[in-house]
Amino acid sequence: MESLTIILSGGLFLSFLWIIINGLFYPAYPKPMKSAIPPLVSILVPMRDEERNVLQLIENFKKLTYSNLEFILLDDHSSDSTYSLAVDSTKKDSRFSILQGAPLKKGWAGKVHACYQLSHAANGDYLLFLDADARLKKNTIESMLPFFQNEKVGLVTGFPRFPVTSWLSKLVVPMQHFVIWLHLPLALANYSSYKPASAAHGAFMFFERSAYDFIEGHFSVKSSIVEDVHLARVMKEHGFQVKLINATPFVTCHMYETNQEVWNGFLKNIYIGIGKSPLMAMGLTLFYSLFYIAPLFLALLSPFYGVWFLVPLLLVWMQKLYIDLRTGQLAYLFLFMPISALAFLVILHASMWKSWRKQHYIWKGRAYK
Template sequence: MSTLGIIAILTLLYWLFISLDAHKGMHLLHNLARSTKLPDKPPLVSVIIAAKEEESTILETVRYLLSQNYPRLEIIAVNDRSQDATGVRLEELRRWSQRKKDVQTPLQIIHITHLPEGWLGKNHALYQGYQQARGQYLLFTDADILFAPHTITDAVSYMKEQDVHHLTLTPNMLARGALLNGFVHFFLFSFSLFVRPWRANLDNSREPGIGIGAFNMVSRTAYEAIGTHKAIALRPDDDLQLGISLKKAGFRQKVLSGKHVLQVEWYRSLKEAIVGLEKNLFSGFRYSYTIALLACIGQLLFFIFPWIGLLFLWDWRGALYAVVVVLQILLYRKLMSHLMSKRGDEAYLLPVSASLLLYTIVRSVWLTWKQGGIYWRGTFYSLRELKKK
């Protein structure tokens, strides 16, 4: 049997396994349910947002949070050394909220002008927000997320009823144009198959855990037990690492779909998406060239080659690849529907999106090696320093 034949068989076996695993796992991924009753004594929730050069989105995000129907809420927005009007906009919004009698939620603004050594900017900003927070629950979220009015009420009720220490939600991701839409959704698809987020809902397992930047709600006791953001001070993927640390420490974790209550426009253009991802993709491989190489080979063998084989191999190997392509499309559409209520009509772009992601991984590794580190929010961090942490 030829090498191509063996590869075709192994690729089919991989997609059969991953499709079966995902089909079983997606039954563990439920939507965040609407709450019918709040706890008798609702705990105080501290919402902490880190914002750097977010003048175009931060106002809308905070206004949606100020409109939450949860009765005990405080919002702490941290302006992380922004060079634009982010800080000015936040102060204007704070003064506006103080004048509005129908806005009962206190809004606190923290302005950071100096970043100490050993910290990534966002992680430091979130930690500073935590130090000012008084809540029993801490909600870490991004500066471009739109919340439905009942989101926090539903989340707190769920955590109380299910005795959960960490709840993370997947948002509905918006993208303009077919190519950007395909790329963003493929990244989510590929990431889901790699991380298998549904496994975080298994209580008898301490790994793998997961955290999503749009919505990471954690009990204060659990957050402090894992060492706060100090323990992940130099991780660009802080949201994911927060979830991994909590799960590894044995705290009860749940990941749910927040497609009906959370919305985000992750990137506004394909170029912006590639540039944004190339900064931190290598960190997801633990800055290991070996793991990054294996990831690139996996993209080629399991996501790109089947489409090429379907076109150019007119024998039994091409038939196997045809089955693989069908499995890819079906699983992609199922995941998009389950996580974001999307039909996945852009599935025909899967080989293009996979090629773009492969390019982004290669570029992320190359840039980190060439620079000797990464530029993150305007600050350079050496590879030696990042690996140490």
């Protein structure tokens, strides 16, 4: 038992050093752009049953300080009042266009089809695709455009800050940042064309227009339900750079409100996100069970075997706290990291089981495999 404690402590200490070093390869924010003739930026939002978000989204857009914007929102056959709310709240602002989506084509994923339509309606030199639950800091656009001064950059994306409310969202949603900082070599993601080292977040996808058109945009990933990562890979495949930034200072995403939404949202993405690889799923299960769940049980033994049995759990907490502080997350959530790891694995196995049984994933009234 003591040897296990030593092994876990050593591994967790090294992985903590890796997390700190890895985070240094997030690109630094350049100075906000000031231009005599600012390029047109199209902000594009697919919406399906977004009644609770649409008014706050539009108010957020009206506060943006960049001077040359157009906003195009597409209602994708909502069953609620999304469309009427959007129309009523934008009547007096000519920068807004509210579209009604065409019927979903066979072979297309719903969000991808909506984004494809939005891209064809856009006039901008740059295209920013946002989810309806995303909110931007007022100077976000002028702060992001300097990334494109390198003409090879085709896409700027990043994981937002995630306000969390329900208990399952507190356990699972912040794990997105943890997985990126721990598992993704950010040097390869940001400074190489190596496709497997690619990540993106669909809530914030900022494209240079000619690069987007060159890869045929969302048409190139038309059947994907993890289109964000697949678009990043296609960008790299065609020689464009993808900048994965720590977007938390500028972008907030109120990702899921209820426990059921958290479950269904991660269920449809998590197994597909690892390439439907049973080997990868088993590897992650062993890794997280050993390094992030077992330390809790060792800590419970510390009154009997000594204070050293607390060390692995303290290192787990230090890792999670460091990432949470760097990403604007609730500070106390680090205490629940072993339970978060367990919840992550439960959803992973449920998603894998659903795939093996060839059952559909259900999201916003649509079924996907």
